[in-house]
Amino acid sequence: MALVIQAYTFLYQYANSWLHATPAKNKSSKALKMGVLSSAQINAAAAIHPAETHPDVILYAIASRDADTAAKSAKSYAFQKSYGSYQALLEDPEVDFVYISVPNGLHYEWASKALKAGKHVLLEKPFTSNAAEAEALVREADQANLVLEEAFHWQFHPAAHLWRALVESGEYGRQIISTNAKMTASPGVPDGDIRWQFDLAGGSLMDATYALSFTRYILRAGMPEKILSAVARPYDKDKRVDAAMTTTLLFKDQSGESVHSRVYTDIARGWLGGVIPRVWELPQIEVETDKCHIVFYNAMMPHLYHYISITDKATSTITYKHQYSGGPVWGNVQTSVGVGGASYWSTYRYQLEAFVTKLQGGEPAYWVTNEESIKQMQTIDQIYSAAGLPIRPGKV
Known part of the structure; x- marks a missing residue:
């Protein structure tokens, strides 16, 4: 999808x-x-x-x-x-x-x-x-x-910031028990696409790296404590490349408690009954706390459409929330079009706003640190090794 x-x-x-x-x-x-x-x-x-x-x-x-x-x-x-x-x-x-x-x-x-x-x-x-x-x-x-x-x-979009603020507020549970993130492509990536080429760092975990990013973002996590399991479904034309990857990681949250996190990526997701593409499977992550299940649906491109659903375990009551501008991070920030950005801005536009602010010597409302990018790649390398696949080749 x-x-x-x-x-x-x-x-x-x-x-x-x-x-x-x-x-x-x-x-x-x-x-x-x-x-x-x-x-x-x-x-x-x-x-x-x-x-x-x-x-x-x-x-x-x-x-x-x-x-x-x-x-x-x-x-x-x-x-x-x-x-x-x-x-x-x-x-x-x-x-x-x-x-x-x-x-x-x-x-x-x-x-x-x-x-x-x-x-x-x-x-x-x-x-x-x-x-x-x-x-x-x-x-x-x-x-x-x-x-x-x-x-x-x-990560620059107001919906992402609202989601994290809700999870961290304590109102919907004070302990994160588990997370479950997934990103799939159905119809799948066509044969011949560069995303299938091992020498060009192809594979589902690389292309759908968002799912791991969702997980590390909500936990404010660095490296996982342990890769509990990692199972790849190899691409039939090159077994070094993962068409799909299912991994379970053990993280520590901000309070030091253990969190089991499942990450599933698939760039050739099978069609339902072999005839219907799973077009409803937008990139998402579910966070289970001691009180609720909190789902961020379409976390990858929330400017198109998204919801954050909060299901109370005790009552089964579901509450929905959305955020297209302003919010916990951008709410009081003076941007190039006014305070809080604009509801028509895409994730990419919020990102560019922050990037330009940085280049002009200002303090961006949000930033992905280089250290975070290193840890993301270190985790990906660990998952590939745990799955018995080679780390993508590089120039260093």
């Missing part, structure tokens, strides 16, 4: 960028020039349309490995320049920061080259191919005194 909601996000972002765009002539005097590395399909929703509505971001340059493809993209989205190679864009001194959406296995290489070229980096998830690359990349960013951010866009 992840592919379907991604398609809806493209439409959603296009409509809102058209309705709420800041024309190039009206961009602020402090606007930053953005470069985009790759012509990937995700660019429009994740970076281009959000930039169109941000008064402090200019669509400056886009690069592809094919000059004609880059030129077509530049014309379609009104970039000022296009380049037929990634390196050529990085050598342009006018570029302030780059958004990188190359295949997983190339994240470290091109983020590293961008840092060496003096560019700040917004890097698509998963951060790198493995933990060793993650640690090396963070060192490079620190040494260069440049901003490096993993694009876990969902």
Whole structure:
């Protein structure tokens, strides 16, 4: 289902960028020039349309490995320049920061080259191919005194902040007993897609890394205490690649209590009865406390639609909550369009707001630390090892 909601996000972002765009002539005097590395399909929703509505971001340059493809993209989205190679864009001194959406296995290489070229980096998830690359990349960013951010866009949205605030309030239980996160694709990722390529760091745990992110976010967890189990369903054309992964981890919560967490990812989810795709399976996580079951439904892209359901164990009463702007984190924050952001903003737009604030020397309302990105990759490596699969290969 992840592919379907991604398609809806493209439409959603296009409509809102058209309705709420800041024309190039009206961009602020402090606007930053953005470069985009790759012509990937995700660019429009994740970076281009959000930039169109941000008064402090200019669509400056886009690069592809094919000059004609880059030129077509530049014309379609009104970039000022296009380049037929990634390196050529990085050598342009006018570029302030780059958004990188190359295949997983190339994240470290091109983020590293961008840092060496003096560019700040917004890097698509998963951060790198493995933990060793993650640690090396963070060192490079620190040494260069440049901003490096993993694009876990969902964490920037007000719905995510409300969900965590509810769980941590104590009103719905003072102890987290377990969590159960899942992200599936039904219809599945088609054969031939780069997400099936081992050398490009493919696999369900890499592509659907959101499910692990949901879990670590709500527990404010670092590394798991233990991988209790990890079982992969291998891709039939390359047994090193996981079509699905089911893992159970033991974490410690903030009070030191043990929490059993199940994480299930599947990028080739079977159809019901072999004929009906499971289109209702949006990315979600359930948190069980001593008093309630709390479900965050469509945690990946809550700007399209989401709910947070709270089921009381004693009475079976269900309460629903939603949050599209403001909330516990953004509620009192002055943004580029006013206090609290805007209800039409996508997760990606909230993310860009925070990123630009950081680059301009301000304090972003929310931030994914580099240390968190390292721990995410370390956990992924541990799960692959526990499942008997090789860690994705890297350049370090």
